[in-house]
Amino acid sequence: MLIKSGFLLAAVFFFSSPGYGQGNIVERSDWVQYFEQFAAKGTIVVVDERGTYPRNWVFDHSRALKRFSPASTYKIPHTLFALDAGVVQDEFQVFQWDGANRDYKLHNQNQDLRSAMKYSTAWVYEQLAKKIGKKRSQRYLMEIDYGNKDAYTSSGNYWVDGNLAISAYEQIDFLKKVYNEQLPFSTEHHGIVKHIMLVEQGDDWRLCAKTGWEGRYGWWVGWVEWPTGPVFFALNIDTPNRKEDLYKREAIVRVVLQSLYALPSE
Template identity: 55%
Template structure:
């Protein structure tokens, strides 16, 4: 059986939500005040703490935690793995020449690498990669890793932005756990590279790896904090009725909760 034939055989599995219920998780209504302080009424936060002596699975708004939404630019994390595996990009040093088209985000208007494209969430780079990978292979990868509803839709250049592809906060954390454990069906070197380009901050005893996303309606922040005692995974999404004004709330809420858990240090 060919690789693509095998993937087609398991494609239906992607339609079944991973960790289909968050009801058995520990609900944290005490964290709802963090959302309230930020005036973020509609949202969810999923935390999986795997540190020694602190292990637990926590959730704010479990119903929302299982609701599949467009991943927006958080999909750039698995998409980078797809691109590396497909040979659409060689490494983090390969340069994607800017096409000269002025876009709304100034950081996009320059040559890019895989590292900068993830950092600046450069849509045109990943659209270029998606076209190189192709619809059939994108579909195969999504099915193989069981990512959300695993649907590419009609447009290979926008499926992670236009609502075709949808994933829940619980499923986001499941994917991140597998990436952390190097348990995804990709070369170990490629998984290590993607984890490296996800780094947002680091200090002597912790590393924060994360990716934001926004489709104009819902904002995401996903990732994990690595500590010597183990990782703490997180996935937050919230509605953004005030659009750009709501985007800082993603990190503000998540960081506050991670500080309460002593996963991140208190601000100096």
């Protein structure tokens, strides 16, 4: 079935995908213009819950079903694990910089959970992972049904270099559980994670999000909270030009959300 909106066509289909459930999804083929604007290849899923009935949109349904390494988007569940395990007390606890000079200057200083989330400070979460332990991390993944729930890695960090993978649809499902505090963690810990995910806010809206980058592809996932309800999003794009492509993650999401009046125009 085709729906005509102005001069734009969008295909509507019923689907079932791992971790996301079932629903009427509108394939927004017209959103190709936003990916072409930034010379990017990828997918974005948007779920708008501001009305009585949620509206679900996707660009490139096939890619939205495909699982990728979560990379630094994993800092969202990882923070919940660390708080629940008691290896970090709150967002104010200071992690002492080890003095090693890393490529990103903002990593070369003391950190807390807020800065580690904002700047994707890998060394903080590597410390937390060691304290949580592999067995407990695997158990947490099973409990929250996160992606393929596989924390195995032969080397490197399992959320970047290992088997762990998640799809854009599953990212949305997970984000909704975080937002609605439906995961097996305390209200306090849910609140801390949502608080440190804050990117910007206006008089009546709040943008909470997290980037991720594996090297070959990148993420930007999160939600915009309005008085009438949240708008969730999960974008995944290829990054063949590596760091030169990273700005495209946020740029594409912003123009898509602005087209839906889900984010104010700059």
